[in-house]
Amino acid sequence: MKIDTSLSMPQLPEALSHAGLQFTVATEEDFEDIMAMSQDIYGGLDYLPTRYTSWLQETNRIVILARKHGKVIGLESVCVIDEGETVLVEGLRVAPQERGKGVAGVLLRFCSELVKSRFPEVKVTRLTRDDQLGPKDYQKYRIITKQGILLVRFRAEELKQRLSELGVGEDLHYPMINSSQRAGPLRLDHPTIQRLFLGTDLMQPILPNATIIQDWQPFKLLSSNMAILLKKDIDWMVDDLSNPSVASLCTFPFSVPIGDNWYYLNIDMFGKDVGLVRQQFLGHLQRHTSSLKGHVMCQMFLEPQLWESMAHFCQHTLGVELVKEYREQCVVEADIV
Template structure:
């Protein structure tokens, strides 16, 4: 029985490798009941039906799917069974062509635990090697617990704590006003930090991050992580980032200690009038982290109406004090206890 199963798995791998030796991906490739196709706009509804409840309702794909299909350095692949979409994975080439970032992996609930994800990952890996032979490294971001096999397979680039809270935008806006956030002297900001955090324009961003080494000690492993996407400090990556709707903050241009990126809020399928706000925070000075966190909240709650799921990624050592600040000073609800975001990579083989 085991021998027969091994023979099937070997046959599947051979079928994948042979098919991907072709310079172009076939419109549909079949093996063991699975077909692989490049995703199109017409597949959107089927993908959303398969993705119900994924990521606790914080699925970014509904708002990014169309733009993903337009990116020339990205491929979105679907796995089908009997014509029905059962899995998706996206790969995007970054870091000047040296790294492929794996994103969006999902498998339909009824097909989980059957090895579909592994076959899809293998398929996409071979496809990348065929389409982008200059790629040397696969990188991905995870929020699950890494096991012994993961440590054997991957190198850890960095870890950040995940602080997830929820609130009504109107209520938080009122609370921020009561606390004097935005005023020169606020009761929730260390009085020794009088200067407000600086919002950066494109020119200043490029100068600070690319033309100097000032950000290297601030960023984890000299890596910009923006909404789960890790980027090396390269001009090609900065060109990608500057096309996005992001607020960039830093405490000081001459001697930065804390920097942050806030992705503009977007709707998520938790329910009606639910939004997701993502804040990536870098640096260890708690008072400066708090200051920039409040600055991002103030700006974006001023235009939102409804429920907000706000996820901040920060130094693990700051998680507990910032969670306490969110609950007892801001009066927002903590959604879950401490978890970690791990950026990992492995060599393409």
């Protein structure tokens, strides 16, 4: 679905106009203003500066800016997926000096009005959160799925040495930690991804609620969504092509604003076999950190019951630092009314 960004913005309801905000579609020229808002977001680990340009090029997405006296003070994005039935709301940012003043609420309500006026075929809105859901959230949203979030930090050079000591090689076969007799993990090319995820029912029991969650974005198993995913730089792995138990999607490392030679790596892991999860985790680490120099923050999303075991493995086998205790990634949705 291609979004027409040339259309005029919807009229804001009277209740929203009091904030004195103006709303525009983001452009390349706004990048420095976006950077200024991202310096302390997620402790300096904001992904948006790296993704901003590619977001503007996505034909199914609009990035909305909130301005006050002409200056950018907020950002939100709406992305139409699931063959036009779902709008994904993500990327909320508010400038430091404007936080706590209600800007986020006004921006979110504006985006809701935008969706209803411009995309009448959309039925539900989805978003992904990592904060604790409260009673009001449960009244407003349906929970699609939950994943545990495991966040670790290490120096790439030190991890490379540790992986070498463990015998992790480029063949991506690690019998020393494999809990099954299967060979793997196996990196997938695009035709195999299409066949395995769309041409069979093999992946549905592995994926939470038959949903591919990639870098905080939830996608139903549809051809239009697969076309979106295959345009991204992602490594796909499974443990077995004929009877898979574990699958994973890994971003390529991207830099973050905290400082020079700081990188982020996101791994979405699906499946309950902890040995196979470890195997694919090591495969992604070996492939994507071996040529890096500097600090790496690696965030893995996995079945909640595997979090403790994988945290222990990271600390005591890999010798990397656990940054945060258990958190959850919650995918929620609500009907558009």
